[in-house]
Amino acid sequence: MHFKKYIFTILFLVSFYVYSQSSQKLNIGLETIMQYYVDDPVTGNFNGTNRFRSNNYFKFDYNVSKFSFGLQLESYYSQALLNYSPHLDKKIGIGTYYAAYKNKKLAVTLGYYYEQFGSGLILRSWEDRQLGINNALRGIRLKYYPTNKLNFTILYGQQRVGFKVSEGQIFGFDTNFDASSEQISLLMGLSYVGRYQNFKPLYTIDADHNRDFNPLTSAISGRINIAQGHIYANLEGVWKSKDNLVELGNIIGNKAFYGNALQLEAGYSKKGFGFTTTFRRLENMTFYADRQANGNTYNELIINYLPALTRQQDYSLANIYVYSAQAKLSFNPLNKAGEIGYQTDIYYKIPKKTFLGGKYGTMVALNISNWYGLAADFLTPYKRINTKFLTFGKAYFKDFTLEVRKKLNKNNKMIYTFIHSYYNKAMVEETQGEVKSNVVAAEWSHKFTGYKSMRAELQHLWTKEDKGNWAAALAEFNFNTHLGIFMGDMYNYGNPDENHQNHYYNFGGSYTKNGNRYAVSYGRQREGLLCVGGVCRVVSAATGFTFSANISF
Amino acid sequence: MKKIVILILLTTSITFGQKKLPNLKLQDINGKPESLYNFTKNKTLVLSFWATWCGPCVNELDAIADQYEDLQDNGFELIAISMDDSRTKSRVKALVNGKDWPYTILLDPNQSLKRHLNFANIPYVLIVKNGEIVYTHSGYNPGSEEEIIEKFKQLK
Numbered sequence: 096m097h098f099k100k101y102i103f104t105i106l107f108l109v110s111f112y113v114y115s116q117s118s119q120k121l122n123i124g125l126e127t128i129m130q131y132y133v134d135d136p137v138t139g140n141f142n143g144t145n146r147f148r149s150n151n152y153f154k155f156d157y158n159v160s161k162f163s164f165g166l167q168l169e170s171y172y173s174q175a176l177l178n179y180s181p182h183l184d185k186k187i188g189i190g191t192y193y194a195a196y197k198n199k200k201l202a203v204t205l206g207y208y209y210e211q212f213g214s215g216l217i218l219r220s221w222e223d224r225q226l227g228i229n230n231a232l233r234g235i236r237l238k239y240y241p242t243n244k245l246n247f248t249i250l251y252g253q254q255r256v257g258f259k260v261s262e263g264q265i266f267g268f269d270t271n272f273d274a275s276s277e278q279i280s281l282l283m284g285l286s287y288v289g290r291y292q293n294f295k296p297l298y299t300i301d302a303d304h305n306r307d308f309n310p311l312t313s314a315i316s317g318r319i320n321i322a323q324g325h326i327y328a329n330l331e332g333v334w335k336s337k338d339n340l341v342e343l344g345n346i347i348g349n350k351a352f353y354g355n356a357l358q359l360e361a362g363y364s365k366k367g368f369g370f371t372t373t374f375r376r377l378e379n380m381t382f383y384a385d386r387q388a389n390g391n392t393y394n395e396l397i398i399n400y401l402p403a404l405t406r407q408q409d410y411s412l413a414n415i416y417v418y419s420a421q422a423k424l425s426f427n428p429l430n431k432a433g434e435i436g437y438q439t440d441i442y443y444k445i446p447k448k449t450f451l452g453g454k455y456g457t458m459v460a461l462n463i464s465n466w467y468g469l470a471a472d473f474l475t476p477y478k479r480i481n482t483k484f485l486t487f488g489k490a491y492f493k494d495f496t497l498e499v500r501k502k503l504n505k506n507n508k509m510i511y512t513f514i515h516s517y518y519n520k521a522m523v524e525e526t527q528g529e530v531k532s533n534v535v536a537a538e539w540s541h542k543f544t545g546y547k548s549m550r551a552e553l554q555h556l557w558t559k560e561d562k563g564n565w566a567a568a569l570a571e572f573n574f575n576t577h578l579g580i581f582m583g584d585m586y587n588y589g590n591p592d593e594n595h596q597n598h599y600y601n602f603g604g605s606y607t608k609n610g611n612r613y614a615v616s617y618g619r620q621r622e623g624l625l626c627v628g629g630v631c632r633v634v635s636a637a638t639g640f641t642f643s644a645n646i647s648f
Numbered sequence: 649m650k651k652i653v654i655l656i657l658l659t660t661s662i663t664f665g666q667k668k669l670p671n672l673k674l675q676d677i678n679g680k681p682e683s684l685y686n687f688t689k690n691k692t693l694v695l696s697f698w699a700t701w702c703g704p705c706v707n708e709l710d711a712i713a714d715q716y717e718d719l720q721d722n723g724f725e726l727i728a729i730s731m732d733d734s735r736t737k738s739r740v741k742a743l744v745n746g747k748d749w750p751y752t753i754l755l756d757p758n759q760s761l762k763r764h765l766n767f768a769n770i771p772y773v774l775i776v777k778n779g780e781i782v783y784t785h786s787g788y789n790p791g792s793e794e795e796i797i798e799k800f801k802q803l804k
Contacts, residue, residue, distance in 0.1 A: 122667065124766025154766055158670070211758040214734035221733075221758055224768070243681070273680060280678040322678040327741065329679075360738040369742025402735035407701035440739050442746020455714065458747060500710070508707075508790065540707070540790040548790040573789035610767060610774075610784030645786070647766035648667075 123648040124154040126224065128641065130176055135638035137597050138619050145173040146639075150183075152190070152224065161198055167191045169258075178625075178634045179227045180393035182257025191231050191255065202238040207231040210250060212269045212286040215400030216333050216356050216380070217316040220254070226625070226632050228394050230384075231255045232265060244273040254384035256395050261384035263292035265398065280322040288314045288398065294346060294386055305348035312338045314354075314382065314399075328361040335382065340478065341389035342427050350478050352424055354379035369442040373404055378433040378469055378482055379424035390423055392633055404438050406462040406496050408514065410536045411585055412556040412567050416518035417624050418466060418492035424480070429525055432471040432482050434491060438464035458500040466492045468522060493517040510538040520561065532558035546575045552583075564589025580604040585621065603641070611646045667781045669695075669774070670764045674729065675755040677741055682754065684761070688776050692804045693725040694796060696751075697762065697772040699732045700739045704788040705771040709749060711793045716750045724800055727752045731759055731770060775803055 129149040134140040151170040156163065169190040175183040193206035209231055212218040222229040234252025241247075248269040253260035266289040274281045293310040318331035335354035340347040355378050362371035380401060383389050388396040401420045408414055421434040441461040445452040468488035472481040494516045502508045514534040521527050536554040543549070552569040569583035582602035590596045603616025622636040671685040687693075696712075698705035709728055716724075728751040730740045737757055744753055756762065765774075767786065773796055775783035783799050785792070 120668075122764065122766055124768075126768050156764065156766070209758060209760070209763070211734075214737070215758075216734075219734075219758065222763070246681075271681075275680065280680060282679055320679050327678065329738070362738065362742055364742050364745035366745060367748050369744070369746030371738050371742040373738055400734060402733070404735065407736065409701075409703040440742055442743050444746060444748055458710075460743075460746070502710075502714070542791040546789075546791050546795065548792075550790065573792075576785075576789060576792040576795045579789060605787070607785075607787050610772065610786045612769065612786050645768040647784075 120158045121648075122154075122156045122158075124152070125646040126150075126152045126644070128176060128643045130639050130641050132177065132637050132639040135619065138622075138636035138638045141637070141639075143177070148172070148174055148176050150176050150179065150224065161196055163193075163195045163197070165191075165193050165195075175227075177637055178632065180257060180395055182259070182393075182395065183227065185258050188258045190229065190258070191233075200240050202236075204236045207233045207255065208236050208250075208252070210236065210248070210267070211400070212248075212267065212288070213284055213316055213318045213331055214329075214358065216331060216358060217286050217314050217382075217399055218265075218267055218269075218288045219400035221400075226394060228397075229255055230395070230397055233260050234265075246271050254396055254398070256384075256388075261292075261396055262294065263290045263384040263386070263396075265290055265384060278323060280320070280327075282320040284316075284318045286316045288382075290382070290384060290398065292384075292386060307337065307351040308339060308346075308348045309337065309351070312336055312382075316356075325365045326361075326363050328359070330360075331358045332356065333380070335380065338379065338382070339386060340424065340426075341386055342425070344387050344389075344391075346386050347478070352379050352480065354382070354424075356380045356422075364442075367444040367446065370440070372437060372439040374437040375404055376433070376435045376469065376485075377401060377420065377422040380422040380433060381424075390425075394632060403466075403492075404436075405464040405466070405492065405494055406438070406440075408496070410512065410534070410552065410554050410567075411569075411583070412554045412565050413496075413512070413514050413534050413536070415556065415565070415621075415623060416516060416520075416530050416532060416561075418464075418494075418518065418523060419624070421466075421468065421491060421523065426473065426475050426478050429522065430471075430473040430475060431468060431522070432473075432480060432488075433469035434466055435469050435485070435487055436464070436466035436491075438462065453501070454504075455502040458498075460496075460498040460500075462494065462496040464492070464494045465490075489519065489522060490517065491519045491522050506542040508540045510536075512536040512538075528561055530558055530560045532556055532560075546573070548573045558589075562587055562590050562595070577608055578604070578606050611644070613644045614642070616641045669776050669779050669781055670761070672756075672761055672764065674761065675757070677744070677753045677755065679755070684754070685779070687727055687752065687754070688779055690778060691725070692723075692775065692777040692782075692800070693727060694800060695774040695776055696726055696728050697731055697756075697767075697770045698728055699730060699770060700736045700743050701732070702770050706743075707790070708771050708773075708788040708793055709751070710747065711790070712797075713747070713749050713751075715797075719797065720750075722801070723804060724797065727754060729754045729756055729761065731756055731762060733757050733759075775800055777803060 132141040153168040156165040167190040170187040191207035195204040220230045232252030236250040239247045250267040269286040271284040290312045314335040316333040320329040333356040337351035340350040358375045360373045382398040384396040401422045403418045403420045425431045443459045445457040447456040470483040470486035470488035496514045499511045518530045534556045538552045540550040550571040554567040556565040567585040571581040573579040584600040599619045599621045601618030605614035619638045625634045673681050676682045771788045773785040
């Protein structure tokens with residue numbers, strides 16, 4: 096019966112679209128990803144209930160003068176794709192909706208909205224369908240712009256989780272002030288985020304066991320961004336009030352700890368040269384709309400955005416050992432208080448008509464990132480901790496990447512990449528082992544006549560630890576700007592267990608027209624971490640067919 | 649299942665026309681709020697959505713940068729809108745200057761424009777004429793920049 100209702104909603108919207116077409120005020124977006132899983136001795140026989148699964152998103156936005164309305168329908172049929180949260184398993188439902196009003200000075204949104212305060216260290220709600228993240232807030236948001244140098248945001252809402260919302264209620268306030276002059280750009284901001292969740296802690300034997308429980312947790316942040324000529328610097332600090340320890344989804348009522356974050360970015364750049372470096376320290380900075388969600392594997396109910404500050408690698412073998420930010424305080428199973436570290440990027444263009452620059456110039460990019468556990472004295476049996484301010488603890492992740500891009504002539508281009516990395520698997524994934532690895536990748540792209548082109552990649556990963564060496568290759572051929580095919584393979588030939596020296600192949604094609612894209616592929620998915628934008632999700636091994644389409648009107 | 653197919657067919661069978669570019673607040677390369685409208689009014693230009701971590705996007709913008717001086721003589725203009733969020737935003741300035749890109753750069757760190765335009769992947773290119781979207785292109789293959797340049801000439 097529900098089905099019918101939604102079909103009518105769609106029909107209504109479609110007819111509305113036809114009606115309003117002359118004014119082009121309705122935007123429609125459609126995304127579908129369908130997978131059919133097959134049995135494969137290498138990735139394991141499929142033992143789930145449904146072999147065919149799909150994630151479908153239908154988004155409608157309608158604008159009329161100062162008002163706008165929107166709706167996102169989501170359908171997970173027969174259930175959500177493998178490794179997505181079971182909270183999404185619904186044949187069809189309303190994911191988000193909103194009604195908004197906006198004029199020059201004021202913007203009001205009712206319903207679901209996406210928001211970010213500062214760099215997101217204190218609050219960010221966003222959607223990433225690939226990762227299965229949609230932590231939109233449902234409630235009300237007011238934005239006020241008294242002058243173009245000053246703005247205020249105030250919001251209230253509960254966070255989306257699956258087709259429901261959090262128990263916890265979020266209150267937010269944000270203000271930004273632009274104090275720039277002709278010579279210098281100077282931006283300042285202040286934010287507050289409160290979470291109210293009156294949750295009964297696990298231990299309720301006597302009052303003492305809950306003595307550290309406060310339904311309201313507050314976080315305050317301040318930031319300042321300065322830029323002048325070639326130089327810039329951004330500083331942001333966050334303080335979070337006492338937040339209860341969560342162990343394996345249980346809230347410990349008599350143990351609560353302060354949290355804080357400090358981030359400093361600085362850079363220098365001029366024509367042909369760019370340098371940027373970021374330092375960040377996170378202490379007990381995980382912040383969830385519902386406390387018991389702390390550390391959940393689906394990245395649900397996250398209030399703030401704590402991405403890994405490392406280079407986002409392009410190549411498949413460089414994405415086997417990937418870091419994710421370690422912000423959580425824990426005593427069990429491991430003692431962890433947070434993370435501290437830095438990353439630096441350098442971009443340099445070797446000028447044209449020099450020995451190394453050649454006819455077109457050569458682009459060199461270097462990234463160095465080093466991340467450590469936050470050093471602290473742990474009194475584990477009593478769950479007490481004494482953190483150090485600027486002391487680096489155990490190494491968690493180190494990465495050195497050098498990339499050289501060279502245009503050989505009008506039709507040929509090469510990219511060479513070298514990566515050396517150290518990954519403390521035991522501390523990051525809370526399993527075992529440490530992995531030192533080297534990756535080399537070469538990529539060649541070539542233009543034929545008449546928009547035909549091809550691209551090829553060769554990669555190799557060396558390591559003595561974990562699963563040993565890997566080799567990978569990828570070839571892509573484009574018949575024109577619309578139609579392309581690809582095939583690729585990752586081969587774990589160095590796996591010490593000979594029964595697991597597997598090939599992970601994939602092949603498929605895509606068709607693109609008017610900004611719409613349709614793709615089909617067949618292949619094996621490696622077990623591991625899938626990371627987008629520094630946020631990772633665990634994916635299990637699987638083999639199958641995939642069809643995807645992205646369409647917008 | 650049948651219903652989903654019907655839904656897809658319904659939505660795809662609609663004919664569509666030109667769409668207005670929403671006037672949103674983005675940021676300039678220093679993070680200062682800027683209205684998109686101020687950049688797009690009364691002219692034809694190319695908007696390219698990219699990010700520092702997106703290989704094909706960087707390749708596309710590199711390829712156009714190589715011939716930008718000549719193109720500018722014919723009125724070609726491109727604004728590169730970075731979708732980098734706070735993870736990689738600090739890299740934008742270093743990369744743009746390091747590569748010596750000639751484009752105006754805008755930032756959309758929480759993807760508000762992407763949500764309004766309903767596209768899923770980058771690179772994504774629009775040609776905008778007097779605030780109306782007259783051409784869209786998604787993805788990049790070596791050489792596909794030529795098609796964008798050609799289209800621009802036709803639509804200008």
